[in-house]
Amino acid sequence: MANLINFFETFMSKNSIFKNKQVLQSSYIPENILHREEQLNQIASILAPALREDRPSNIFIYGKTGTGKTLSVKYTTKQLSRVADAREVPLKMCYINCKLKKVADTEYRLIATLSGLFRKKVPPTGLPTDEVYKIFFSAIDAEKSIIVIILDEIDQLVSKTGDDVLYNLTRINSELKNSQISIIGISNDLTFTDNLDPRVKSSLSEEEVIFPPYNAIQIQQILKERGRKAFKKGTIAAGVIEKCAAIAAREHGDARRALELLRVAGELADRSNSKKVMLKHLDEAEDKIERDKILEVVKSQPKQYQAIMYTLLIIKPDKKKRFFTGDVYSKYMDICSSLNLRPLTQRRVSDVLAEFDMLGLIRARVISKGRYGRTREMSMNIPDFLIPKVKLILKNSLNI
DNA sequence: CGAGATTCATGTGAAGTATACCTTTAGGCTTAA
DNA sequence: AAGCCTAAAGGTATACTTCACATGAATCTCGTA
Structure with a gap:
């Protein structure tokens, strides 16, 4: 017992090299996003009509993993709904990740979780699918509003269950009296639309936004920016950022990976009582990330x-x-x-x-x-x- | 010798089944008038 | 008689099975040079 108290005491008194670790978490949304001005503008201008209570066009977004797709969409929609709230425009954003098993990997479950976001609980099984559609339908049409549904990793959903869901979703507008929905589909499979029903394809990609990979320099800038906020001053050894960026650039410019690498390296440095994040921590972090990921998958x-x-x-x-x-x-x-x-x-x-x-x-x-x-x-x-x-x-x- | 037929081991689509879960309904019991 | 609870009936989604057919290149067959 005494040992542990001691342990926790030293843990607290020991100063971490982190100032704010959250900044490096993948859920973190920075207040300015680097190197995505063009995409942000595109998305924003497509969605803007929502403020005048017009239905925005559906958007299809693609780009490889870690190119900032999800981040940019979340960022834009967050700002948009802030403005909408201030002006009392009825606007609702629904973000759903289609990859998550048991959440949105079938038609039934997708509509069910969607209904859940509108406070209409749907049982995990047992209801006919059109019944679930009806529940969802009445939930969103209960009061007038513009609804934006964001389907992340939409390719996963379609490859498992076909494109009927999307067809139904895009068609639902003509039945709605009060509300209107528009869909933002996010995919990291560039060939995804090829096998799509042409009707779905044309209505889903009324607008398209493409996210090219970051290059090594851009990743460096991103890392520096975030690192500055996340770490205390002078805790990153020379060359660490550069190497981190290089590793990520090797994998088609995956910024998420780079940030994760930096964070885990920081944690490792912390744990070993190091005053700085060193290059060796990066190597360790690379292993640890891979290890944790695989172990996690296997366990689950x-x-x-x-x-x-x-x-x-x-x-x-x-x-x-x-x-x-x-x-x-x-x-x-x-x-x-x-x-x-x-x-x-x-x-x-x-x-x-x-x-x-x-x-x-x-x-x-x-x-x-x-x-x-x-x-x-x-x-x-x-x-x-x-x-x-x-x-x-x-x-x-x-x-x- | 070479074109076409054959063959194997398993991929893959479709339809069927078991299970877990949902809603509805009918019956039985309680309660209040 | 009205209200409430319970259990059975009837229905669905999902994970898995069963059935049946599809695949595609190494190998075989057989006619021809």
Whole structure:
């Protein structure tokens, strides 16, 4: 006990190198956004008519991850609704991330969570989908207002459930008496619109905004700006920002990654009682981020998925080695029987493996081996140094 | 020797099933007049 | 008689299974040079 009190005391008296760590969190919205003037202006001028209670055009936004799409949209809509509030213009913004499982990854759930934002609770299952539409419909049409629905990572939704949802959403306007909705779709898949129903495509992308990647210099400026607010003066060693930017620029100019890197490096520096963020902290941070991300994904998988993941690790944890669906499935059957777990069918396992590919846990592609059939060729995408740790987690969670 | 047919192992789409959950309805019980 | 609670009935979404067909290049077959 005494030890811990001591620990907390020193923790508090020890001065952190952070001034305000929040600034580096990905949820943080700075008051001025660098290098996105053009995009911000575009979005703002498209949305501005909302203040005169006209329906703004639908917007389709694309650009790779970490190019500031979400940030810019949130920033604009936040300012816009501030003005709207001041002038008592009825304007409502709904931000939804379609990637989140159990939140908005099916048509039903999307409309359900949307209704939830209007204080109309919808049960997680049981209602017919059109019933949910009706609930949503009456919720938004209850009083006159302009509603902007922001669908982040919209490509995820469509690839899983098709574009009917979008069609229904864009069509809903003609039925509404009081309100009008417009949709902002955000996607980081540039080819996303290609497989879209032409009607949906044309109405969703009445306006388009493109976010190009940042270059290394721009990322540096962003990092400096945020670093200045986040860290106390003189706590960043020379070259740290530069290296951080270089690492991120290597990955198509992903600013989110750069900021995360800087934050985690700072945390590591703090923890090791260092007075400055050093270059070595960056290296450590890179590992830690990757590790945490993967461990997080693995931990949050359902049991069956974990069993399959475990099978993959047993088969060949080597990054280079290739393996096929057949190998995986037969081994998986073994593991299931030794675990007393009812095995899924091969059909299902095939889908799960495809999902692992999407999650980046494995790399997979479908190949034909000619006379020897056709299969999914896979290789592990989890770095070697993490394998034992992942294995341990799975063992724990599967009671092995 | 080369064009076309064959073959294998599994991908993939569609339809069916089990489960968990929702609303509605009918019956049974209580309560108040 | 009206009100309230409970359990059964009837309905849905979702995760998974079952069924059946699609794939595509290595290999085989067979006619031809």
